[in-house]
Amino acid sequence: MISKVKHIHAFTSIKRERVLPIAGHVLVRRMQKVSPSDVIVVAPLISKFVLMDIAQGLNVNPSRADELLQRQAGEDLVEGDVIAGPVGMFKRVVRAPQEGIVRIAGEGKVLFEISSPDYELQAGMEGTITNIIPERGAIIETKGALIQGIWGNGKTTYGVVQPTSNDLLKELVVEQLNIGFRGAIITAGFCKSPEVLEAAGIVPVKGLILGSMPANLIPLAKKMDYPIMIIDGFRETPMNKAAEKILIENKDKNIALNAQELDTFQGNFPEGIISQSSTSEPDLPSEAETLKVGKKVIIINGQQAPQIGEIEKIISGKQVLPSGIETRLAEVTLANEKSAILPLTNLEIIND
């Protein structure tokens, strides 16, 4: 059976596409080194349009209004520039409401685009530009640690990673959130209290990476101004050992935290990237692999989640679970030398 690979890697190659949904101006070049705050591409992502009724404004019919137009499509205007007129005893005119550009003119109307500040798409991670996507953005590649999660609150940041304790097994409590964490991306095993999320916002931390949290905190977590990423699931369990090790070992290093919302169809996972310089060239991680004996796996459902173990045996034929469902099972040896019999569907491969 083929399984999805859970991306938790201490050192791997990472390749990400950073693009805008509309055409813009790409500001980087191939092989350029970028930092997370560097702007990749700019574009007027949120234009504002005004449909101006020139005929009504001049109090004439549409064909007469067209004769009185002083501007053509494509002309740049500043606030107050005359678009049409003058006409009549009082020299009535229609003026540009703000700085902008005439997009369409005719039939007594003008469609005017008000100038808006360009949206700047940042690199969001350290790396090297390896490819330019014309008018849209670029491909950035780096090497380093990668930790993907299963839930994010849609926000991104970049900063220093700071574990809140020596291990990431425990619950994060309000008392731990001291001023020393101000501006840091903090990590903890799990959190179960809304007060913790609020207190973290008051410190303020720059971001929060948790192994798990109960699902009833989702609405509050979405409202928080700082990015929150959940690595393992919705429960109250310590962070998986592979992610914990990476985050502890990289204490005080910079992490690019992209807590984007999960979209498995598009392949968008919330993730943290810690770039590392090295002369070695690891392969890009595989996305799916076959579950077989010797493979390292992470448990994704049930009381034993998110423990990591190794497949000892794939049991032949379908077996009946305590739920009554028949499915293929594997015997998995866990870190504590104990073994568990689990459905293949409840395992994901982990190549940390």
Add this chain to the structure above:
Amino acid sequence: MDTTIVAAKSVIAVDIGSTITRSLFFDVVSGKYRFIAVGSAPTTAGAPHFDVTDGIWRSLEELQYITGRALLSEKDGVIIPGTPDNQGVDIMVATMSVGNPISVVTAGLLDTVSLQNARNLAHTTYANIIDEISLNDHRTSSDRINLLTRKRPDLIIITGGTNNGASHSLLSILESIGLSSYLLNESQRPHILFTGNEQLQEEVKSGLSKISKLRVAANIQPVLGKENIQPAQKEINEIYKEVRNKQSGGLREVFSWTEGTFTSTAAAFGRVIRFLSEKYEPEKGVLGVDIGSDSTILAAAFNGEETLRVFPNLGVGSGSSGVIEKNSLELIKRWMPIELSDQEIRDYIYNKSVNPCSLPLDVEQLEIELAVAKQAIRYAAETTIPNLPKQLGAGGTLLPFMEPIIGSGRILTLAPKRYQPLSILLDGLQPTGVTTLALDQNGLLPGLGAVSEANPLLTVQVIESSTFLNLGTIIAPLGVARPGTTILRVRVNREDGRSFTRDIKYGSLSILPVELGEKVSLHLRPLNRFDVGMGGPGKSGKVNAVGGVLGIVIDARGRPLQFSLDPEKNRKRNETWRKTLSKYE
């Protein structure tokens, strides 16, 4: 070789689902079409593959292994048509449901009329309505242009005006839509479906066809009060395919293999239900429900008139969090016969939505999934019933008499006990009168729907080959009484002349012990003016029935089911119902 579908012998129907791609193989056995085997593999439409053909190929490889018939060639892909030495397949059809819902903006004259038509149309496919434009929304033309250029929908549905009716007001909305489309890059321009006043069709074509991907269908409401949705439904299905084609690689190959016999799973599901309604009792409707990982489909048809509703993000896998978000935890919990904390239930549902392929390990997890399935179907039924051409009960909130009701979806077919799919359908749909609950145990319905237009013979013969599992004949009397009051007397006459009589009390759920496949004659005598669909309240009658897996189920719990404000009372009642049904397993 003649490859017209009617002349074809072997057919493969591929269904590209949100998690699994299935390839169904049909062939002629002893002169009749039969379902032979199914191969399945994970769907590869999305990341990281973005190519549906990988999943199709793997499912066909499995099918090849099961049937021993060569279906694939490294050089040519799928071997079409079949060869005289039984290699390949004569015809291939495909259905698809995977992918994020298409984003839709509806536009029309009035919120209560035109927009309602547009909503009904959008809900016949996998779509999310992200905004609406109407005359009474008080938006200026500029507001509309800004809305459309910012939200960049995949599709704009324009309705409004009866034929020969209003045109001027609709033109002002059309102007905003045209200008916004012009302002977007060509690749980002939305599909536009105009299904309003037919007098405007030429004007719409001349104004919008050059600056948008325009389709025009017959007016969805040609005269006030009459909805004509099917022509527009065909167009929206074509648009769905075009949007998907842009998002997933490999669909061109699928078009080529299927020679265009490719449709959305929902459209195919609706089509087969419509087809069945023309075949079964014309005075009753046929109902189909498909509950998938991400979405739920409800299709009802009365003598060829189809009502189709698709509910994206309402399912038992990735769509399970949508069941909480569209309802509430309490509405899910009310179906559970065991006691679990709110946190355990909520956490399990959200974990399931991010790991949709994971399986429930124990009875507690399974009961959560069954409760999610019941509430997803309940939500779909309550939303759809007002749009059916017939309803029952005060305010038209009850499902009309249907025969049969067919359930489809892995939660139903993989349920370890046979009473579990019956319980999901019975509680979720709450059928009325006398009906049969059947299970599409091999997930054939979308495939049969895709084939039905071109080869109705295959659809008929496969359906007649006992492909559906009869879960049970259901008798659900309608009316109100005090719990414990006798409301129905049932006499069961067996074919061997033996008979027995049962008095049914209001509030009960009971089973008449009739063997699977046993034919019996039922004499139903409702008391206290209860209605069992024999022509009105209190009317008696005879009906022939066939025993299902659970015999004959008499559901006298009332319609709609009433729940206590005390969760513990609901739990105990669910436990009693579960024991009743499981006893006859």
